[in-house]
Amino acid sequence: xxxxxxxxxxxxSGATTGLLxxxxxxxxxxxxxxxxxxxxxxxxxxxxxxxxxxWTSYDTRxxxxxxxTEVLGDPQTMFRVGREALGLGLTPALVLLVRAxxxxxxxxxxxxxxxxxxxTTSTMRVVESGAxxxxxxxxxxxxxxxxxxxxxxxQGLIGMVPTLFGLPPAQLLHSECESDGHSxxxxxxxxxxxxxxxGRRRTDEDVPELLALRDQLRILQSAAADLVASExxxxxxxxxxxxAAEAVLAPGWVLAVADPAGGPALVRSAGLPQHQVDALAxxxxxxxxxxxxxxxxDVASAxxxxxxxxxxxxxxxxxxxxxxxMLAAYxxxxxxxxDLLMALESSRQEADRAGxxxxxxxxxxxxxxxxxVCAVVAEALPRVVGCDSxxxxxxxxxxxxxxxxxxxxxxxxxxxxxxxxxxxxEDVPELVGMLTDREPRFLxxxxxxxxxxxxxxxxxxxxxxxxxxxxxxxxxxxxxxxWPAGRAPEVLAGDVLHRLRGVGDQAATALQRARxxxxxxxxxxxxxxxxxxxxxxxxxxxxxxLATTPADQHVGVLFCxxxxxxxxxDSLGHAAGDELLRQVSARLRAAxxxxxxxxxxxxxxxxxxxxxxxxxxxxxxxxxRVLGCFDEPFRLEGAGVAVxxxxxxxVQGGGxxxxxxxxxxxxxxxYRHKRRTPFHPxxxxxxxxxxxxxxx
Numbered sequence: 001x002x003x004x005x006x007x008x009x010x011x012x013s014g015a016t017t018g019l020l021x022x023x024x025x026x027x028x029x030x031x032x033x034x035x036x037x038x039x040x041x042x043x044x045x046x047x048x049x050x051x052x053x054x055w056t057s058y059d060t061r062x063x064x065x066x067x068x069t070e071v072l073g074d075p076q077t078m079f080r081v082g083r084e085a086l087g088l089g090l091t092p093a094l095v096l097l098v099r100a101x102x103x104x105x106x107x108x109x110x111x112x113x114x115x116x117x118x119x120t121t122s123t124m125r126v127v128e129s130g131a132x133x134x135x136x137x138x139x140x141x142x143x144x145x146x147x148x149x150x151x152x153x154x155q156g157l158i159g160m161v162p163t164l165f166g167l168p169p170a171q172l173l174h175s176e177c178e179s180d181g182h183s184x185x186x187x188x189x190x191x192x193x194x195x196x197x198x199g200r201r202r203t204d205e206d207v208p209e210l211l212a213l214r215d216q217l218r219i220l221q222s223a224a225a226d227l228v229a230s231e232x233x234x235x236x237x238x239x240x241x242x243x244a245a246e247a248v249l250a251p252g253w254v255l256a257v258a259d260p261a262g263g264p265a266l267v268r269s270a271g272l273p274q275h276q277v278d279a280l281a282x283x284x285x286x287x288x289x290x291x292x293x294x295x296x297x298d299v300a301s302a303x304x305x306x307x308x309x310x311x312x313x314x315x316x317x318x319x320x321x322x323x324x325x326m327l328a329a330y331x332x333x334x335x336x337x338x339d340l341l342m343a344l345e346s347s348r349q350e351a352d353r354a355g356x357x358x359x360x361x362x363x364x365x366x367x368x369x370x371x372x373v374c375a376v377v378a379e380a381l382p383r384v385v386g387c388d389s390x391x392x393x394x395x396x397x398x399x400x401x402x403x404x405x406x407x408x409x410x411x412x413x414x415x416x417x418x419x420x421x422x423x424x425x426e427d428v429p430e431l432v433g434m435l436t437d438r439e440p441r442f443l444x445x446x447x448x449x450x451x452x453x454x455x456x457x458x459x460x461x462x463x464x465x466x467x468x469x470x471x472x473x474x475x476x477x478x479x480x481x482x483w484p485a486g487r488a489p490e491v492l493a494g495d496v497l498h499r500l501r502g503v504g505d506q507a508a509t510a511l512q513r514a515r516x517x518x519x520x521x522x523x524x525x526x527x528x529x530x531x532x533x534x535x536x537x538x539x540x541x542x543x544x545x546l547a548t549t550p551a552d553q554h555v556g557v558l559f560c561x562x563x564x565x566x567x568x569x570d571s572l573g574h575a576a577g578d579e580l581l582r583q584v585s586a587r588l589r590a591a592x593x594x595x596x597x598x599x600x601x602x603x604x605x606x607x608x609x610x611x612x613x614x615x616x617x618x619x620x621x622x623x624x625r626v627l628g629c630f631d632e633p634f635r636l637e638g639a640g641v642a643v644x645x646x647x648x649x650x651v652q653g654g655g656x657x658x659x660x661x662x663x664x665x666x667x668x669x670x671y672r673h674k675r676r677t678p679f680h681p682x683x684x685x686x687x688x689x690x691x692x693x694x695x696x
Contacts, residue, residue, distance in 0.1 A: 082156020
């Protein structure tokens with residue numbers, strides 16, 4: 001397992017370190033390679049150093065040269081590495097490019113440009129050249145200590161050029177060396193004239209080119225297979241850079257392509273500072289000329305142009321002749337891979353959306369609460385629509401505002417902001433318009449009303465699609481899909497809107513069903529006349545209180561029975577009796593503490609749940625307030641009617657007892673209270689009883 005990636009100056013091509021390790025392996029096997037790496041003490045594996053795309057520093061290069069010379073015990077090691085480069089696996093693309101120049105003379109004339117493919121720390125110049133001779137100067141840049149080993153490697157590599165054309169190596173005279181104090185290294189070369197014979201059969205002269213073509217074909221096939229096998233954009237882009245570096249050696253690379261998902265352009269680079277990458281990527285995507293030290297080709301297929309791929313050299317350097325064609329071949333494979341990836345990604349998205357819609361339908365079928373419906377819809381929207389964030393907001397007709405019921409956003413602060421910001425119709429004209437025409441809205445900060453503009457800016461959203469959630473003619477709320485800067489698809493009014501509306505329609509049906517179920521549940525657990533919890537719900541809450549209250553605290557129940565309620569019904573009618581019950585429930589709710597529960601058990605029987613009592617006697621204060629509810633007469637049929645109540649109290653320690661037993665205990669206590677303090681209801685203005693008494 002390799003360690004973390006090590007970053008150092010990109011000054012030596014992997015072609016150089018690859019040739020060195022190939023020679024060491026040939027001479028001493030894998031053990032010798034391992035020993036070279038150990039002695040050099042470099043932070044790279046052999047596999048990394050043999051990659052053409054892997055550049056290292058000048059210092060690493062010299063350490064490896066010295067270690068190889070020591071391990072093999074041959075002072076001519078570096079000269080031999082250069083001289084035998086062709087047999088060691090010199091990059092096939094470079095062999096083909098050199099062969100395309102036609103003769104050693106043309107190669108030596110182009111050699112200064114080729115040097116940039118191996119190192120960025122030296123400059124070569126052609127002093128003079130002829131048909132069978134040339135004089136070259138080679139100078140190490142300021143700040144780098146000259147190494148005779150590096151010079152010997154250069155001599156071997158330079159002298160090897162004629163062998164690419166089936167000729168013997170060049171004869172080389174090294175008259176001046178920087179290691180000896182000269183300003184440059186000077187090389188005088190002579191070689192045999194290339195002979196041409198018409199109509200001859202292929203000979204050994206053609207072997208280098210044939211081998212290079214075969215290797216190049218293998219690399220192209222490998223690149224195609226590797227790219228096509230990639231399953232995500234990140235992997236494809238990385239492999240495009242890696243594979244292209246095998247075709248064209250260069251110190252710097254930039255790849256800029258359109259994002260298949262519709263977001264900002266995707267840019268990958270190697271060997272360049274970020275500011276240079278940003279500027280060059282913008283130039284490439286604009287289709288402008290990137291400059292003389294850049295070789296750029298389109299990453300294009302028959303279907304579309306994805307972007308551009310470029311090799312970058314030092315100012316003053318440039319690529320070799322025919323290099324653009326070699327690079328274009330790789331760019332073609334890259335475009336085909338991106339085409340396939342986009343097709344696969346589109347298929348995956350559609351399959352994912354179909355699966356999401358099925359899951360959405362299933363989950364909505366099981367969602368019985370409006371808040372659950374909203375949560376399911378908000379979670380599904382990013383996968384169905386392809387948005388970055390989504391929300392479902394419910395309309396509150398009583399308050400005239402939208403409130404966020406569910407919100408999905410990778411930024412937690414944004415969720416808090418959405419839940420805490422109701423949108424009132426009086427402040428948001430877009431909401432008024434939607435309430436009127438039930439049509440979707442496409443929102444951007446710059447064109448929105450002040451309240452929406454402030455909200456979108458705080459959420460860092462630049463594009464929002466909002467659709468009304470409507471059931472029949474009833475406006476239930478709004479579903480939204482949102483994107484930050486540069487993330488929204490180019491067209492929002494097409495497929496995006498269609499998908500969002502589809503999910504909104506499902507949400508409307510589910511919300512309508514949830515509200516119906518909520519009504520049914522409420523009717524099953526609440527008294528239809530007063531709206532108070534009925535006996536079933538009261539006992540359920542009492543059971544929960546007993547189970548959750550700590551043992552050192554208490555739960556209390558007050559059982560209230562109206563005194564002579566039948567008399568009111570008989571004298572004023574059942575409508576007045578119903579009104580009395582409604583007024584009693586209102587007074588009781590006003591008298592209890594926050595967290596207490598009032599329930600109507602049956603007829604004129606009410607109960608109050610006191611879930612948290614520090615001491616049993618704390619219930620007495622609530623009893624006093626309940627009794628106080630009946631101090632003032634009730635207004636019934638235009639007359640004041642004085643009605644009393646008998647109250648029973650039962651208190652139980654938390655964590656024990658049953659709800660039924662505690663309720664029965666309070667009922668029993670109520671009857672004891674009623675026997676002690678009988679009460680007769682009085683009509684305050686009854687002419688039959690001057691004292692206001694009226695027996696029914």
